[in-house]
Amino acid sequence: MSSISSDTQSPSLTCQQCHQPLLLDPSFQNLTPAQYTLIASSLPSAGPSSGLPSSSKLAQLPPTARPAAEIWSKKRGNPSGSGVAESFIMLDQSQSQSHATSRASYQPTSTYTSSADAGPSAPRQGLSSTELAETLHRLISSKTPISHPICVECITLLQSELQTELDELQKERDAYIAFEQGILRNREVVQGGRSKTAQKEREKHTKGKGKGRAMEEVQGVDEGLGEFDMEGTQEEWDMLIRRKKELAEEEERLIAELKKREGDLEAVREEEEGVRRDEEEVDREEQDFLLNHHALSTQLRHLQQALSSAETHLLLSKSLLQHLESTNVYNDAFQIGYVPLPSRTDSPSLSHVGGSSSGSGYVGTINGLRLGGRPVVDWDEINAAWGLVALCVDRVAARVGFTFAKYKIQALGSNSLISELPPSRQTYELYASPDLSAFLHNRRFSTGLICLLDCIRQLVEFGQKSTRGWPVGNLEIRKDRISGYSIRLPGLGMSMGLSMMGLGGSGSSGDDGGGREAKVRGAELSPDEHWTKACIAVLKVLKQILIAESEAERGNVAAAAPTVEASRAA
Incomplete structure (x- = not known):
């Protein structure tokens, strides 16, 4: 559409069909x-x-x-x-x-x-x-x-x-005209045939009757014919009547068939209603089934998760059990070993214990604390190590149910003690002091070590006599010696005092082959090295005892495992 100028534009100039603005011609x-x-x-x-x-x-x-x-x-x-x-x-x-x-x-x-x-x-x-x-x-x-x-x-x-629309109306008009012309032609044919038939009837009646009466009858016959009787022949009318009867019969048959179909339709509707109710019932059952299935699936998933968690816990427990079975509890509590001992030049402050120097060798350790190695190792470390030795002996004796005769160990760390049972009631220290004024204290320390060694001897004999069968090798404990090495504290003054009191000396009547062997080795080792060797021998005995007890505990656990499994199965 072209634009409309202001002088010709009007609000009413819009197409009444498409409602678009118009521009006047x-x-x-x-x-x-x-x-x-x-x-x-x-x-x-x-x-x-x-x-x-x-x-x-x-x-x-x-x-x-x-x-x-x-x-x-x-x-x-x-x-x-x-x-x-x-x-x-x-x-x-x-x-x-x-x-x-x-x-x-x-x-x-x-x-x-x-x-x-x-x-x-x-x-x-x-x-x-x-x-x-x-x-x-x-x-x-x-x-x-x-x-x-x-x-x-x-x-x-x-x-x-x-x-x-005009073309369709023209076609319809042409069809009506053709139909009208056909009717007119048929009417002319019928009228011609009936005229001949009427003439023959007129002549026939004229011969036998009077002329006037014959004409009246013929006129009556003509008057009896309607206008629509000329629309077709008698055969066509008969055919149409038969067709009408056939159509009526077919209509009755179709009506009956329709009623039958309506009855079938009603039955089908009732059946459909029943199917619909069944379908609703099936839908409800399906819904219930799905809900139950979902609930069971959820429960099964929770049970599977619980089973997986239990299997994981079982696996962890088995792994922990295997780890615990392979763990040496005693070795973890008391880790016994040895380390090399470096050489060290004696200082003036150590001249009171005698000896010029300590040669290079090994020193025993318990939980990382060196036991022996004088004068390289300080007394604080040695005292703490003897406290752990006393604790180890006391705990092993309590574990196997053994009670020492004549002695009672008091494990107090670096200040541990050992006491004689009544009637003596004497108490000895298991720690020493580097001070010269503590000479009598160090004598008590040596006596305490001899008492502790006697406790170890009693514990070993108990283990060998019982079913435990502790193997201690060729280690021999006799009085103050273990494997031929004296457990007494070395030192010039202390050695002289002990000789005067008749508590030691290499020439005593109680010395055996081990003592003689120690005399031979004494020509080669210093007093501190002798004492260090005795300390190492003590740790070896404790190590073998701990290994034997650990193996015994592991054997008991393995023997008890089938019984536990059988009880669980029952």
Whole structure:
């Protein structure tokens, strides 16, 4: 669509079909009153006025328009309303919409009457070409079934539709004409045949009867023939009657078949209703099954998770059990070994213990604390190591259920003690002091070591006599010696004092082959090295005891495992 200028544009100039804005043709823009009158006179006239009475016409008016029509009729002096109904034209939907749009957009400018029998009148003087075009559009819309104005595209489509409708009507008209001509030809043939038959009958009756009576009978025969009897022959009528009977019979048969089918349909509907109820029941059962299945699946998943957790715990427990079975508890509690002892030049502060230097060798350790190795190792470390030795001996004796005769060990770390049982009640220290003023203390320390060694001897004899069978090798414990090495604390002053008291000496009557062997080795080792060797021998005995006890414990666990499994299975 082309744009519309401000002077020619109007709100009502929209296509009544596609509702698009329109631009008037130049011929309409310059429309004259003469052209308007010519076009209006060429329009088809409205249909004849209705023959219905005025009351019926008023009844046909819309309910909202009846009061106004009666008032208008009374003012015109027509109480019956005879002229009221004649003043209205019944419009179709498209025309009413067109007039409604025109009334909403413009003031009435038409100068023609809306009466059904009124013709077009001359336009009012002074109207512009645009107003004439609008008036002409309303006039054309009122006298044709098409609402105006309309665009060129819609006119083309409308023309195509009307042409198609025209072609169909022409074909229908041609079919009716051909049918009418066929009926006329058939009627002429039938009339010709019946005329000949009537002539023969007339001649036959004339011979036997009077002429007047014969003519009356023939006329009666002719009068008995209806107009539609000439539409076909007797054979055709018989065929049609038979066909009618056949169709009636077929109709009865089809009605019966329909009733039967309706009965079957009712049965099928009942069956369908039953199937629907069964389906609902199956759906409910399926829903219940799915809910139960979901609940069981959830429970099964939880049980599987619990089973997996239990299997994991079992695997961890087996791994822990295997680790514990392979663990030497005593070795973990008391780790006994040895380390090399470096050489060290004696300092003046160590001159009181005698000996110039300590040669390189090994020293025993318990839990990392060196036992022996004087003068390289300090007394604090040695005292702590003797405290662990005392604790180890006391705990092993308690574990195997052995009670020492004459002695009681008090494991107090670096200040451990060993006491004689009544009636003596003497207590000896298991720790020494490097101070020269503690000479008597160190003598008690040596006595305490001899008592501890005696406790170890009693424990070994108990293990060898019992079913434990502790193997201690060729280690021999006799009085203050172990494997030929004296456990007494070395030192010049202490050795002299012990010799004067008759508690030691290499030439004592109690010395055996081990003592002689120690005398031979004594020519090669210093006193501190002798004491260190004795300490190493003590640790060896404890190590063998711990290994034997660990193997015994492991054997007891292995023997008890089948019993535990059997009890669990039961």
